[in-house]
Amino acid sequence: MSAYCSRWTLRFLNRLCVSGLAKTNNKHVQHFSSQTSPSVQVCIVGSGPAGFYTAQHLLKSHKGIHVDIFEKLPVPFGLVRFGVAPDHPEVKNVINTFTQTAHLERCEFFGNVTIGSDITMEELKMAYHAVILCYGAEGSRSLGVPGEKLSGVYSAKDFVGWYNGLPANKDLNPDLSSDAVVILGQGNVALDVARILLSPVELLKKTDITQASLDSVAASKIKRVVIVGRRGPLQVACTIKELREMVNLPGTKPVLDRRDFEGIKDALKDIARPRKRLTELLMKVAMEEPSGRDAERWAAASQEWSLRFLRSPIKILPTADGKKVAGIRFAVTTLEGSGENAKAVLTGQEEEVSCGLIVSSIGYKSLPIDDGVPFDETQGVIPNDMGRVCQTPGLYCSGWVKRGPTGVIATTMNDSFETARCVLEDIDSRVLDCSMAKPGHHALRGLLEKRGVTPVSFSGWEKIDALEVTRGDEIGKPREKLLDVQEMLQLARA
C-alpha cells in the first residue's frame, strides 16, 4: 500500500458509517448513521455529453455518490463545444444542464489531466470504486486511398475542430481559394462543413465561429461544393433538419440529378417515417420546379452545392508539382440489396472531379486509452455489455467509445443513463464492493503535483468562459474562444 493510501485511510475510516441501501419508488436511497460524507467514489473520464449525462444520472439517483470528472483539455463539454456547428447555438443549451451538475457539491471537475499519461488507469482503479470511460472518438476513419496525405485534404473532424476552436487544429489554415470543394460522406457532419463554407458571412459573424476561420471563409472563392456518397439517396446518413438548412441556405442553389431518383418513389411506400420524410424532401428538390421565392433565390445564387451518389473514392490526384490536391478519382458503384443494408459494388466505370479542397467526413474513430483496457480495433469501441466493460469489473463506458461514433446528443444521453443504471445496479447488488472506502481524488493530487500537472477546476473554466464571452461581446458574437492551451491555463490559475 502506498503512503498516500494509509494516511488517507486513517482519516476516512473513522468518518464512514453506512447502514445500508433501501429502495423506495425505484430510487436508491442511502441512509447514513453519522456524517453524510459520500461513500461511493466514481471517476468519469471525459467531460462531453456522455461524461456529464452519466454524472447527472448517478448524482440524482444516489445521494452517497461522489463524481470526479477528468478532462484532457482545460475546458469542458467535448463535442458540444468543439463539434456542434457555430450556427446551431440551441443545441449547445445543454451546457446549462451540465453546468448545474458541475456545481453540485458531490461533483468535481479536473481539467488539463490526461488519463493514460498524467494518471494511469491502474491509479484510477485504486482510487475509485467505479471508473467510467466517456472519452469519445478523437480519431478519424481514414479513406485508405493514395493521395490522402496531400495538402488540401482534411478529415472533417479536423476541419470542424478548426472552425470551432479546438486547440489542436488552430493552425490548420486550409486553403479556401479554389472554386470547387469535394466532401466525402453524406452525414450531418458533411452537411455542417458544406453549410459553414457556403453560409453568408453576415450570418456566421454573429456565431461563436473562431474569428480566424470566419475571416478565411469570408475571403474564400468557393463556388461549388459537391457532397459525395458511395450509395444512393435512400442511404444518406444526414437528417432532415440539416438537409432543409442546406436547401434554404441564402445565396446558394441545390443541384440534384433527377436521374438519381428514378424508381425511388415506389420504395417509399414501406419505409419508416424519418427516412420517408427525408427522401420526400430530396425528391422535391430534385424533381419539382422551385416555388416563387426559391426560384428567385436559385436563379440569383452565386454558389451551388450538390449531392452525388454511387461514387466511391479510389485515388486523390495531385497537382503537377505533386504537392497539393487537384482532384479525385471515383469508382462508379451500383447497389446490391436495398434499404439501410444495401451494399455498394463496383461497376468498373470511373469518373474524375477537379477540386482544390477535399474534406473527408466518413466517420470519427475512438482510440484505445491504456493497455489495461480492452479495445475492439475493428469496431473501434471498448467491448461492453450495456456499458459494463467486458471482463473488467469496476470499469464502465458511455457515449461514442461505448457504442460507436454516431448519433446526436439525445442518443448519447439515453446511452449514458443506461450505463449509469448499470453502475447503480452493481452498487445495489454489491457487485461493486463499496464497503471498503476509496480515497478518490485525494489519492491523485499528490501524484499530479509530483508530475507537474495542475488541474483546472470548474471555477477555473468559468474564468476562461467569462473572458471568452467578454471578447465575443466586443464583436457581436456569443463568445470568442481562446485557442491556446497555455493561455487558458494561465487564466484559470489567475
Place this chain on the structure above:
Amino acid sequence: SNRRRPALTAEPIPSSLDRAAVSCNALFRTAGTRLVGGKTRRDAPNTATPHKRAIRTPQSQIIINVVFVDRSGQRIPVKAKVGDNALHLAHKHGIDLEGACEASLACSTCHVYVSDAFYDKLPEPDEREEDMLDMAPLLQENSRLGCQVILTPELDGIELTLPKITRNFYVDGHKPASH
C-alpha cells in the same frame, strides 16, 4: 395529413426566446382565432397579442389537471396553469423529462406520448417539430415534443407518457450495418 406550410425563412432564429415566441404564435395561428370562453379575436379587442404570454389575462388563472406517466409506469397527477408548456410543468414536478435544448426545437429529449383522446385537440406540429420528432426513438402516432404542448383549458385531463428508454437505438431507429 397534407399540410401546406410556408417556406421557412432562411435566416436562422438565434435565440430560444424567439423560438418560443414562434411556437406560441403557431399555437394561436393554427388553433384559429377562437379564444377561451368562446370569444373571437374580433370580440375581444383588448386581448394580449399572441407573443406575450397570458400573464395579464384571466386565462392564466385557470388550473387544469395533467397526468404524467413516468418511465416506470407510475402515474403522477399534477395541476397546471393554462399557458404553461408540458416540459416546464414536468420540471416543476421533478419528472425526469429532459429538455436538452431548452424548448428550442433542436433536440427530441422531451418526447412524450399524448393520450389518444387529447392528441387531436393539440394544434398540429409545425415542420420543425416534425423534423425533431423524426429523431426520437420509439416514435408513435401520438408522439409530440413536450416543449410544444401548450396547455389550454380543453386539455384538462390530458395524459402524457414518457417513452421507455431501451438499448440499441439509433437516430433513425435502426442498427447501422457496415457497408
